Amino acid sequence: MCIKPERNITLLFYTVEIQHIDTLLHLATVATATTATTNSISLNQYHKVPALLPHVANLLPHQRVAQSFLIPDNLNEQLIKRQEAAIQTKSGKESGLPDEVHVYHSLYPLEEKAGKFFGHPSWLYKAICRTNGKPYVMVRIEGFRLVNEHAMTMVKEWKKIKHANIISIKEAFTTRAFGDSSLIFIYDYHPCSITLFEAYFTPQAQALLHARLQATGGTALPVPETTLWSFITQIASALKTIHAAGLSARTIDIGKVIMTSKNRLRLSCCGILDVLQYETASQKAPYYQQEDLLTFGKLIVSLACNSLQSFLNLPQSFEYISTFYSADLKNVVFYLLSKPSPLKTIDEVIRMIGPRLLHEVNSTQYYTDTLESNLGFELENSRLVRLLSKFGFINERPEFSDDPRWSETGDRYVIKLFREYLFHQVNEVGVPVIDMAHVISCLNKLDAGVDEKILLTSRDDETSIIVSYKEIKDCINSAFNDLYSSFHTNNNKTK
Numbered sequence: 001m002c003i004k005p006e007r008n009i010t011l012l013f014y015t016v017e018i019q020h021i022d023t024l025l026h027l028a029t030v031a032t033a034t035t036a037t038t039n040s041i042s043l044n045q046y047h048k049v050p051a052l053l054p055h056v057a058n059l060l061p062h063q064r065v066a067q068s069f070l071i072p073d074n075l076n077e078q079l080i081k082r083q084e085a086a087i088q089t090k091s092g093k094e095s096g097l098p099d100e101v102h103v104y105h106s107l108y109p110l111e112e113k114a115g116k117f118f119g120h121p122s123w124l125y126k127a128i129c130r131t132n133g134k135p136y137v138m139v140r141i142e143g144f145r146l147v148n149e150h151a152m153t154m155v156k157e158w159k160k161i162k163h164a165n166i167i168s169i170k171e172a173f174t175t176r177a178f179g180d181s182s183l184i185f186i187y188d189y190h191p192c193s194i195t196l197f198e199a200y201f202t203p204q205a206q207a208l209l210h211a212r213l214q215a216t217g218g219t220a221l222p223v224p225e226t227t228l229w230s231f232i233t234q235i236a237s238a239l240k241t242i243h244a245a246g247l248s249a250r251t252i253d254i255g256k257v258i259m260t261s262k263n264r265l266r267l268s269c270c271g272i273l274d275v276l277q278y279e280t281a282s283q284k285a286p287y288y289q290q291e292d293l294l295t296f297g298k299l300i301v302s303l304a305c306n307s308l309q310s311f312l313n314l315p316q317s318f319e320y321i322s323t324f325y326s327a328d329l330k331n332v333v334f335y336l337l338s339k340p341s342p343l344k345t346i347d348e349v350i351r352m353i354g355p356r357l358l359h360e361v362n363s364t365q366y367y368t369d370t371l372e373s374n375l376g377f378e379l380e381n382s383r384l385v386r387l388l389s390k391f392g393f394i395n396e397r398p399e400f401s402d403d404p405r406w407s408e409t410g411d412r413y414v415i416k417l418f419r420e421y422l423f424h425q426v427n428e429v430g431v432p433v434i435d436m437a438h439v440i441s442c443l444n445k446l447d448a449g450v451d452e453k454i455l456l457t458s459r460d461d462e463t464s465i466i467v468s469y470k471e472i473k474d475c476i477n478s479a480f481n482d483l484y485s486s487f488h489t490n491n492n493k494t495k
Contacts, residue, residue, distance in 0.1 A: 071374040078192070078261075085191035086135050088126070098177040101184065103130045104138060118273060120144055126189060135191075136170060139269065141183040141276070146174050151278035155185075158271035161245060165238040167258075167268045172275060185272055190260040196299075197254045201308060209306070222306035225325050227263055232300060232332065232353055233360040234265045239292055239346045247274070248288035252295040254302060286343070293344045297336025304333075311337070328352070384443045387476075394479045395419055414467055414475050417456035418446075424459075442469075449473040 089106045097107040104127035114121045121142040126135055155172045162168065170186040199205060200223070212220050235252065242249050250273045258268050274281040298311045304325060310317040314337065321330050332352050335344065394415055422442055425433040445452060449470040457464045
């Protein structure tokens with residue numbers, strides 16, 4: 001049906017009868033790690049959507065803005081920084097590292113200088129596994145000669161430990177790839193992690209704490225009690241699993257407990273000392289478990305008192321904790337630092353913190369709900385990318401210029417006009433309109449195939465078409481199916 005208005009505009013009430021065919025466009029994302037000649041790879045090619053203004057923060061459900069379709073900027077930036085850290089690499093010549101160690105390549109130093117692991121020089125690297133392409137942390141004990149091969153059996157015992165607050169060990173081996181006799185341990189890699197020392201005791205962390213104290217008039221605690229209880233719960237849970245297996249962590253240290261995300265702790269380097277000191281590892285397991293509880297108490301005191309030397313003056317430290325923290329927290333610390341009579345156990349610690357466990361579970365479930373809600377925003381990505389990919393395949397195909405179905409009177413013309421409606425709108429003075437909410441909302445309606453009708457107008461304003469999202473979707477599927485069938489037909493002929 002055509003109507004000729006006074007302005008000589010052709011108005012078409014467009015209807016189509018095309019059988020809908022569900023065709024999946026499979027998009028494969030191939031991640032490649034490229035060797036860089038610079039110190040790092042910059043992936044800051046993402047953008048942030050400006051924060052909501054106060055007067056539009058509480059809109060009605062049908063009043064959507066771009067921010068409401070996306071995950072929060074801080075989470076988005078955090079995830080991208082982790083990806084950036086995961087693919088950082090240096091050439092072997094630049095870093096002075098071997099090109100390959102066992103099945104691991106693309107070694108990237110995570111420390112500027114060698115550390116000390118109980119008297120042994122040690123290095124940390126990120127390395128890519130050739131068998132699965134995943135990044136891992138490589139801990140190298142420099143210049144260590146393994147005398148007893150049975151020591152590697154301890155690695156098998158630690159590989160059985162699976163816990164959310166323990167960094168899992170994958171394997172251990174000896175190598176001469178570094179020009180000496182080195183002992184290598186491979187652990188899961190958690191990018192952008194920091195130790196508790198880096199989080200609370202570096203000059204930068206102390207400066208932030210002092211600024212917070214000034215802002216609150218000196219009433220803020222170095223570590224809030226709720227955060228401290230969360231740390232206690234996580235470490236106690238990890239120790240429960242370790243001690244139940246007849247092992248001991250031996251790395252409850254301010255520089256070995258790492259924070260992989262906000263207040264999320266993991267014990268690192270577990271199992272290394274059991275290999276380095278294999279002769280005494282099994283014989284002194286009960287003693288080392290008692291040592292775990294003692295170092296656990298020292299860690300809590302250091303965080304609560306904001307001092308690495310606080311455990312040297314326990315009466316003063318207990319007085320501080322009694323003044324600013326609850327009696328329950330003081331009792332836990334007192335038990336951990338007291339002399340065993342006959343033996344302290346992690347089970348008793350868990351009994352003492354029992355009521356706090358429920359709060360930790362509740363907080364974890366709330367956080368899980370938040371992440372699932374944010375994941376729901378990203379759920380739209382695959383659908384919208386499929387639609388946009390179909391647009392890219394269909395629009396502007398010069399090889400079909402003689403096909404009447406692709407002409408400006410054919411059904412494919414609707415797709416072209418919809419693209420103009422989607423991306424090329426202008427305001428009353430001809431300035432391009434950049435509206436992400438409009439694009440995402442229209443694509444969602446298109447993917448759902450709703451019956452809502454819209455007016456599509458050509459650039460010269462000579463032709464306008466009223467068509468529903470369902471009809472546009474049918475046109476897109478039909479055009480894409482034709483292209484897909486043509487591609488497979490030609491491929492079969494060439495084989």
